[in-house]
Amino acid sequence: MWTIRDVAKRAGVSYTTVSHVLNNTRPVSDEKRERVLAAIAEMNYVPSAPARSLKAKTTSTIGLVVPNNTNPYFAEFARGIEGSLRRRGYCVFLCNSDNNLVTQRECLRALHQNRIDGVIVASVDDDESVADDLRAVRVPVVIVDRPIAGLDADLVQIDHEAGAMMATQHLLDLGHTRIGCIAGASDTAVSAIRVAGFRRAMAERGVQVLPGAIVEGNFTAPGGYAAACELFDSLAPTAIFASNDLMAMGALRAAAERGLRIPADCSIVGFDDVEMSRYVYPALSTVGQAILRLGDAAANTLLERINGTVTGPARTLMIEPRLIVRESSTRLRAPAGYKSNHIAP
Structure with missing residues (x-):
């Protein structure tokens, strides 16, 4: 060399x-x-990057830590961040924590050793040990999705509760009252907030959340499939709100196996608006935001801290969700086959 x-x-x-x-x-x-x-x-x-960074006191590299880079939401989010930062002369080191706190800690340590200029984190957990891990990196930090206890850092997130309410209100407006909810992992704040939005929308309309109507799906397609199977076989809902699009896609599979027509027999609404939600059949109604723009917002927020154009207290950038109505939701009908086969008198 x-x-x-x-x-x-x-x-x-x-x-x-x-x-x-x-x-x-x-x-x-x-x-x-x-x-x-x-x-x-x-x-x-090719000049030595470490040598140049020692001289310039910057590496023009950003760390990005996500829980699961196979999840289309985080894949699209990472693409938005990478595209935004590349235009500004930065490279992105992507780390997958595999939803594991120890792995996340190791990712942050490795990024620190590579002298990154800043880090964007969608954290596995939100307790004070995570705050300690992020402070140890000693660079500007932007948090995605939820605040972390004890950490003074900028936060970029969608309004999870408002989005869940929007999805549920859409189903209520269509005449559905027998609505199931597929929640995410029970130990995540995002899941709890989205379930709270579902409950609040039901309560504000005076509609009872039926026993067994909320089933955990772990934010994965297999989890959504299993949760939907449970709902179809016990509750027989006319509509389902799934707390992310992957679980909604799992629910589409569960419905197809039972010969249920979506949306004639059961309407399904997801959350996130990942790109593939437009191409499943039927195309998925969902609540979300432009994920690439969300990544761009996180990148801009971090660069403002790195460049010193913004100083002072941590900021929260709350992205308002929007409802995208496609083919998987419709007005309540009288689906005779589904009713006679699945709904107890």
Whole structure:
């Protein structure tokens, strides 16, 4: 591997001259600059990133930690962040915590060792041990989805409760009252907030949440499938609010296996508006936001801290959700086959 001294030798200049050309730290004559650039091109020389970061006191790299990068929501979110930061000359190190607090801690430690300029985190947990882990990184931090106890950091999130209420109110407006709810993992704040939004919408309309109407689905398609099977076989809802699109897609599969027509026999609404929600059949009604723009907002918020254009107390950027009505929800009908087969008198 070529070094800066090899380039200097080829160009017939000192290695400090090569450094000044690479980093624009001092004026260099046009003749010497051309020789250096020609030598770099001939040798296909790539400057050492660690060496340059020590000199510039910046690495132009950002850490991104997500719970599960196979989840389409986090994949799209990461793409939004990466696209926004690349346009500004930054690279992104993506770490997958696998919904594990220990793995998340190891990711943060590795990012710190690589001298990142800042970090964006969708945390597995929200207790004070996470706050300690993030403070140890000693760079600006932006939190996504939920606040973390004891951490003074900017937060970017969608209004989870308002979105869940919006989805539930949509089903109520369509005449449904026998509504099931597929919750996320019981130990996550996001799941609890979305379930609270479901309950609040039902209560404000004076509609009872039936026993067994809320089933945990763990924010995964298999989890949503299992939860929907339980709802179809016990509650027989005419509508389901799933706390994310993956679980709603699992519910579509469970309905198909039972010969239920969506939305004629059961309306289904998800949450997040991931890209594939437009292409499942039937296309999924959902509540969400432009995920790429959410990633862009998180990136902008972090860069404002890194560049010092914003100082002072932590900020919360709350993204308002919107309802996207597609093919999987419709007005309550009288689905004779479903009623006679599944709804007890």
